[in-house]
Amino acid sequence: YAIYLSYGDLSPCLKQCFLHFSLKPKNTKIYDMQFVGMWIGEGFVHGNPDRLEELGFEYYEELILRNLVEPDMSYPGQYICNMHDVVRSFDQFVTRDEALIAHHGEMDNSKLETKGVESGELGWRSLQQQKSLRSIMLIGNFKVQSGDSLLTFSSLRTLHIESANFVALVESLYQLKHLRYLSVESNDIHSLPENIQKMKFLQHICLGGCENLVKLPANIVKLQKLRYLNLDNTCINSVRRGFCALTNMRALYGFPVHVEGDWCSLEELGPLSQLMEIGLKARLGAKMHLSLMGLYCSSRLGDDGLVKDGVTEKDQGIIEKVFYELYPPPYMEDIRIGRYFGRQLPRWMMSTTMEPLESLRILSMIDLACCTQLPDGLCQLPCLEFLNVSRAPAIKRVGPEFVQPYSAVTMLQWEEWNWEEEVQAMPVLEVLLIQRCKLRCLPPGLSTHARTLRKLSTYNVQRLHSLDNFAFVVELTVDNIPELTRISNLPKLQKLEINCCRKLESLQKMTALRRLMLTIQHSEKQLPLYLQTVQPSHLLLDCSPEILTSISVGKFGPEFDKFSHIEKVEAYSKDGDNVKKWYV
Incomplete structure (x- = not known):
């Protein structure tokens, strides 16, 4: 009933966007920009044509504020949202005569304008029977037979496909003359139709993840309504002259930079004055609408996180110079740097020169193969909310100033964190993730000054010997x-998860502990003694069959004294891929 009231309070445009969101198959990752592109293509977003993306994001945020969709906290910035099963059921009830969801290849309804397909293998010809389709969102495999095409779907406005079987239908794409939104992720695609200009209403093209796509059709520059183009993770390494004709472009990702004689592809970006988001190598200071920037090189790190190929000083000098020229405008909100192999980060990121980036909220730096120092000026960024530093094998030492409200840090050779108690920093740190490094201890300044720290997670920290005195941590x-x-003196700790820490002997001063989740290696045949020193209300235990058997006999078992004081005990043991085959 509460959902019905919330739905009734929505404007007509928001109702359409809300109902459309339920077509997102479960356990799939679709970004906010993609949904906004679909909504614009479907005609759900009304207003000034120059502000459609902005209005679409306002709709998206309104659905979040009303708790009708839920941000996935695994990702920063609310870029990805999900829908609760109860809300989804309501949505699908309302759209029962207009939408169809196919699970494992079985379809439920025949009256259809929009379709979302979640999994299993669906026959393409079963879709071709639905000639009134306006939108298809298909995740998974589907059967394509000789003679199958897209010609049937003359009314289609939205096509979102993540499947390896789509290549057989690519050549008939141009027949979708009313298509507004096209998103394809398939490793089998090498090119798009040369007559793509016949799809003159196309506004949104996402090809991210088509790893074998090697070129764009020359006539793509004739798509005057195109507002979004994503070429990330493709093999496209050049564009033709004339790309500058796409003056309606709002978001551009994976734009290839290359030089032919005295011409550089970056020159094509000059007239694109409406750009709001960009992922490329270009001089960006004059792009007044930019809020997101992605800068990516070719990775120099192996799967083990260490440098796999030699990097010459000449190559480092070139990449450092290129990145220096990419000085972002001061109102940038989101910067992502990946696979950078210079020894130093761009000068506009270092020391006090970072101060002009006063609007920066998200900073991600992944695969810093040769970088030896993080920016000192991070502590001067007043709006920074999320920081991710991952796979930076050359960094061994940091100071106190680099951590922000949410921080995730992975540096394989990181050994030392200098931060004395008298140095004040990180007053708003809430979540800290440290993984895959060689830290011996966490600095005393962290436990003293990080008074808002609520969640602390450590993974594969090879030399860490103790965790003490975190007075405000609630989840560890x-x-x-x-x-x-x-692990000692965490008076407000409520949730503790311990996985495979074989030398752990002591848990002390955790008076607020409610839930303990403990994973013991299956080679261990006894429960740890430290269980007797804590008193959670709930113990969830993953253990060997031998320990599980001992627990199952209760007070007659040899392990009973270790857990008898705990109100609720759940224990399980896996068998092959079945994680909870044996359960007590």
């Missing part, structure tokens, strides 16, 4: 910390 995870022997 320790995972595969081989040298950890002690």
Whole structure:
């Protein structure tokens, strides 16, 4: 009833966007920009044509504020949202005569304008029977037979496909003359139809993840209504002259930079004055609408996180110079740097020169193969909310100033974190993730000054021996910390997760602990003694069959004294891929 009231309070445009969101198949990752593109293509977003994306994001945020969709907290910036099963059921009830969801290849309704397909293998010809389709969102495999095409779907406005079987239908794409939104992720696609200009209403093209796509059709520059183009993770390494004709472009990702004689592809970006988001190598200071920037090189790191190929000083000098020229405008909100192999980050990121980036909220730096120092000026960014530093093998030492409200840090050779108690920093740190490094201890300044720290997670920190005196931490995870022997003095700790810490001997001063999740390696035949020193109300245990058998006999078992004081105990043991085959 509460959902019905919330739905009734929505404007007509928001109702359409809300109902459309329920077509998103479960357990799939579709970004906010993609949904906004679909809504614009379907005609759900009304207003000034120059502000359609902005209005679409306002709709998206309104659905979040009304708790009708839920941000996925695994991703920063509310870029990805999901829908609760109860809300989804309501949505699908309302759209029962207009939408169809196919699960495992079985379809439920015949009256159809929009279709979402979640999994299993669906016959393309079963879709061709639905000639009134306006939207298809298909995730998974489907059967394509000789003679199948897209010609049937003359009314189609939205096509979102993530499947390896789509290549057989690519050549008939041009027949979708009313298509507004096209998103394809398939490793089998090498090119798009040369007569793509016949799809003159196309506004949104996403080809991210088509790893074998090698070129764009020359006539793509004739798509005057195109507002979004994503070429990330493709093999496209050049564009033709004339790309500058796409003056309606609002978002551009994976734009290839190349030089032919005295011409550079970056020159094509000059007239694109409406750009709001961009992922490329270009001089960006004059792009007044930019809020997101992605800068990516070719990776120099192997799967183990270490440098796999030599990097010459000449190559480093060139890439450092290129990145320096990409000085972003001061109102940039989101910067993502990947696979950078210079020794130093761009000068506009270092020290006090970072101060002009006063609007920056999200900073992600992944695969910094040769970089030896993080920016000192991070502490001067007043709006920074999320920081991710991952796979930076050359960084061994940091100071106190680099952590922000949410921080995720992965640096394989990181050994030392200098931060004395008298140095004040990180007053608003809420979540801290440290993984895959060689830290021996966490600095005293962290436990003293990080008074808003609520969640602390450590994974594969090889030399860490203790965790002490975090007075405000409510949730703690320790995972595969081989040298950890002690966790103590966490008076507000409510949730503790311990995974495979074989040397852990002592848990002390955790008076507020409610839930303990403990994973013991299956080679261990006994429960740890430290269970007797804590008193959670709930113990969830993953253990060997031998320990599980001992627990199952209750007070007659040899392990009973270790857990008898705990109100609720759940224990399970896996068998092959079945994680909870044996359960007590």
